[in-house]
Amino acid sequence: MSYDILAFEPSAVTDADFPAWWEVQSEWPEDHSYNDPSVTTANLQAFYRDLTQIFPPMNGPGVPTDDEIRQAPELESRMTDYSVGTSLIYAAFAWSQAREARTVFSTLAEKYRVAVAWVSDHGSIVRP
Template identity: 55%
Template structure:
C-alpha cells in the first residue's frame, strides 16, 4: 500500500467536484504516456521537475541510474511512482516517506500555484 497524493491544475475542478473529476482521471484513459511531463501544464511541469529532486521517479526517463542508486544509498527509499496527466501529477510514495512527501507537495504546490489533493487522508483535504 502506498501514500497517494496529487497536484493538479486548480482550474481543472472545484473542491465539490473533485471526487467525480478524480474518479474520471484515475481511469488513465488519456492517449499518451503517463511518464512524460511534457503532456501536462507548464506549472505542473515545473512542480514535477522540482519534486523529483527530492523524490525521484522509480521508472521512466527521469529515473535514477543504477550508478546513482549505488552512490546514494538513501535514494532508493525516496523512489516514487508517478503518473502524469494533462492536468495532474499523481504520486504513490512509501508510507515511510509520507510526511516528507506531503511537506514537499505543500511547499511546491504553493510555489508553483497548483492545487494539492491529499487522497490518502480521511477526510480528503485539498490545498489551493
C-alpha cells in the first residue's frame, strides 16, 4: 500500500463532478505514456519538476541512477511512483514519507496554483 495524492488542474473538474471524473481518469484512458511529464499542463510540469527534486520518480525520466543512490542512500526511500495525465499527476508515496509528502505537496500546489485531492485521506479536495 502507498500514501496517494493527486494534483490536478482546477479547471479540469468541479468538486461535485470529481468522483465520476476520477473514476474515469484512474482507468488511465489517455493514449500516451503515463511516465512522461511533457504530456501535462505547464503548471503541473513545473509542480512535478519541483516535487521530483525531493521525491524522485521510480520510473520514466529522472529516475536516480545506481551511482546517485549509492552516493545518497536516502533517495531510495523517497522514490515515488507517478502517473502523469494531461490534467493530473498522481503520486504514490511510501507511507514512511506521508507526512513530508503532504507538506511538500501542499506547498507546491499553492505555489503552482493546482488543486489537490488527498486520495489516502478520504479524498478531500483543496483548491488554490
